[in-house]
Amino acid sequence: MKNPTGVAPHEALSEAQLRAWREDGYLVLRGFFSPGEIAEAGGEADELLVRHRSLVEVRNIRCRFQPNVETGDCEFECFDPVIDLSPACHRLAVAADLLAALGDLYGEEACLFKDKLIYKPPGVKGYDLHQDYISWPDFPRSFLTVLVPFDRADLDNGCTEVFPGYHTQGLLTPADGQFHLLPIDRVDESDGVPLVLAPGDIAMFDGFTPHRSAPNRSDRWRRQLYLSYNKVSEGGHQRGRHYEEFHRWLRVKYAEYGKTDVYYR
Numbered sequence: 001m002k003n004p005t006g007v008a009p010h011e012a013l014s015e016a017q018l019r020a021w022r023e024d025g026y027l028v029l030r031g032f033f034s035p036g037e038i039a040e041a042g043g044e045a046d047e048l049l050v051r052h053r054s055l056v057e058v059r060n061i062r063c064r065f066q067p068n069v070e071t072g073d074c075e076f077e078c079f080d081p082v083i084d085l086s087p088a089c090h091r092l093a094v095a096a097d098l099l100a101a102l103g104d105l106y107g108e109e110a111c112l113f114k115d116k117l118i119y120k121p122p123g124v125k126g127y128d129l130h131q132d133y134i135s136w137p138d139f140p141r142s143f144l145t146v147l148v149p150f151d152r153a154d155l156d157n158g159c160t161e162v163f164p165g166y167h168t169q170g171l172l173t174p175a176d177g178q179f180h181l182l183p184i185d186r187v188d189e190s191d192g193v194p195l196v197l198a199p200g201d202i203a204m205f206d207g208f209t210p211h212r213s214a215p216n217r218s219d220r221w222r223r224q225l226y227l228s229y230n231k232v233s234e235g236g237h238q239r240g241r242h243y244e245e246f247h248r249w250l251r252v253k254y255a256e257y258g259k260t261d262v263y264y265r
């Protein structure tokens with residue numbers, strides 16, 4: 001039957017979940033993906049490290065490295081992007097149920113903007129407090145990120161921690177087109193919510209939601225897919241354009257540190 005109100009009904013999320021999202025700037029959905037879907041993507045994540053071993057190189061701007069807080073070594077920790085390497089990660093990024101949930105959050109179609117796979121091996125450092133939004137002229141204010149863990153993420157292996165409610169204040173650092181860490185005194189540390197997730201669970205958080213993660217102090221990996229989206233009304237499908245802009249920006253940043261021999265592969 002045609003919807004007499006002309007308003008698209010919510011497909012996936014309840015009113016309470018939508019209210020929590022608006023107020024808190026994050027939402028956790030338990031058991032969202034099946035064990036089979038996560039096992040397949042997790043298996044591919046491991047295979048990538050063997051099959052695409054030659055990609056893991058400090059000059060390749062697809063790869064991110066972080067110090068190991070135990071050994072001081074610089075260790076590989078992330079492919080950004082990843083869906084062109086892993087069909088199973090690609091399937092998760094465009095899964096109909098996920099796009100339906102995001103469509104409910106947005107009130108319109110969600111477009112994949114960015115995708116990365118953070119492996120976070122034992123000992124590897126986390127991320128200091130920041131917001132993901134960056135004030136580039138075309139960067140969508142509707143940017144949000146979905147976390148899809150392949151391993152249990154908890155306090156021991158440095159799960160992501162979000163600070164609810166602050167997203168309503170917008171950008172909390174200068175809007176100068178640069179990436180800024182957020183001073184810790186800008187939030188009340190006791191507000192932090194660790195996103196403790198089991199494989200199959202997902203969490204989404206707003207591009208203005210402050211977040212951080214501690215080092216991985218366990219002997220377990222914390223493999224987690226980070227899928228970011230924008231509203232279709234804010235630039236439409238622009239993943240290709242985003243990565244061109246991101247790579248230009250990264251090359252400038254590397255050059256500032258004297259590293260001019262970088263490439264993308």
Ligand SMILES: O=C(O)CCC(=O)C(=O)O
Pocket residue numbers: 118126127132158159160161211212213
């Ligand atoms: O690994 C994490 O938990 C956080 C990663 C993050 O904040 C980022 O990549 O921007």
